[in-house]
Amino acid sequence: MHHKIKGFNITYINEFLILAATIQIALMSPGPDFMITLRQTINFGKSYAYYSSIGIGFGILVHLTYTILGFGLLIKNMPYLLDVVRILGALYLIYLGIGSLKSNSNSIKILNEKGIKHSPKKSFFTGFFCNLLNPKATLFFLSIFTAIVSIDTPIYIQSLYGIYCILINIFWYMFIANILSKKKNMNLYNKYKSNIEKGIGLILILLGIKLIF
Numbered sequence: 001m002h003h004k005i006k007g008f009n010i011t012y013i014n015e016f017l018i019l020a021a022t023i024q025i026a027l028m029s030p031g032p033d034f035m036i037t038l039r040q041t042i043n044f045g046k047s048y049a050y051y052s053s054i055g056i057g058f059g060i061l062v063h064l065t066y067t068i069l070g071f072g073l074l075i076k077n078m079p080y081l082l083d084v085v086r087i088l089g090a091l092y093l094i095y096l097g098i099g100s101l102k103s104n105s106n107s108i109k110i111l112n113e114k115g116i117k118h119s120p121k122k123s124f125f126t127g128f129f130c131n132l133l134n135p136k137a138t139l140f141f142l143s144i145f146t147a148i149v150s151i152d153t154p155i156y157i158q159s160l161y162g163i164y165c166i167l168i169n170i171f172w173y174m175f176i177a178n179i180l181s182k183k184k185n186m187n188l189y190n191k192y193k194s195n196i197e198k199g200i201g202l203i204l205i206l207l208g209i210k211l212i213f
Contacts, residue, residue: 011150012157019148019161020168022093025203026140027172028196029096033137036130037173040123041181048123049177055127057170062132063141064162068155090211092143097204101197127173141165147211 033056040049131137149158179185 012153015149015153016161016164019144020164022144022148022207023165023168024172025207026096027169029201029204030197031136032130032134033127033169033173034176036127037176038180040126041177044123046177046181048120049181050174051120051123052127052130053170053173053177055124055129056131056173057166058124059128059131059134059137060141060166060169061162063137064145064165067141067145068158068162087212088143090143090147090208092139092208093204093211094208097201097206097208099201101201101205 036052036056037049040052145158145161149161
């Protein structure tokens with residue numbers, strides 16, 4: 001019998017903590033969503049980057065919906081897929097980690113496009129489609145939910161995990177937009193970019209190894 005804290009299964013707390021840590025580490029590794037946020041911030045201002053951050057969140061909502069609902073039904077019919085996808089998901093985290101370790105340390109530079117007409121709506125859909133059409137986002141959420149979250153975890157608990165994933169992504173990229181809107185912070189990031197990526201890469205590899213075993 002699982003221990004409970006005020007009626008809440010401690011297994012769910014452990015799942016959530018591992019899930020939250022994995023997502024936060026992945027967020028710290030620059031990818032398409034990071035670059036879109038950076039581009040919006042530098043070229044149009046941080047307020048437009050906030051709209052694209054919300055768009056990213058809605059893209060994640062789509063990924064999580066078919067991950068939680070669709071894959072859960074698939075596993076019930078083919079339970080052996082759970083171990084297969086768990087291993088593939090762990091290997092994918094290791095792959096991301098190796099990629100981060102091998103990443104070059106080139107400074108991030110973005111062409112100035114302030115003359116281009118922009119709008120909150122366009123910013124939103126820029127973030128939304130960037131995330132929605134990114135196959136790595138599909139594989140990432142499918143991987144971590146399969147590897148970390150038990151098939152026995154109720155849908156409403158998984159939905160709470162999903163809400164957290166959406167909100168942390170939105171607030172993280174808003175935070176990034178606010179920080180990188182200041183030139184000195186951009187210069188500081190570029191200075192330590194290589195070390196940051198190597199550290200993140202090592203953590204992702206260790207997480208992947210842990211999930212396999």
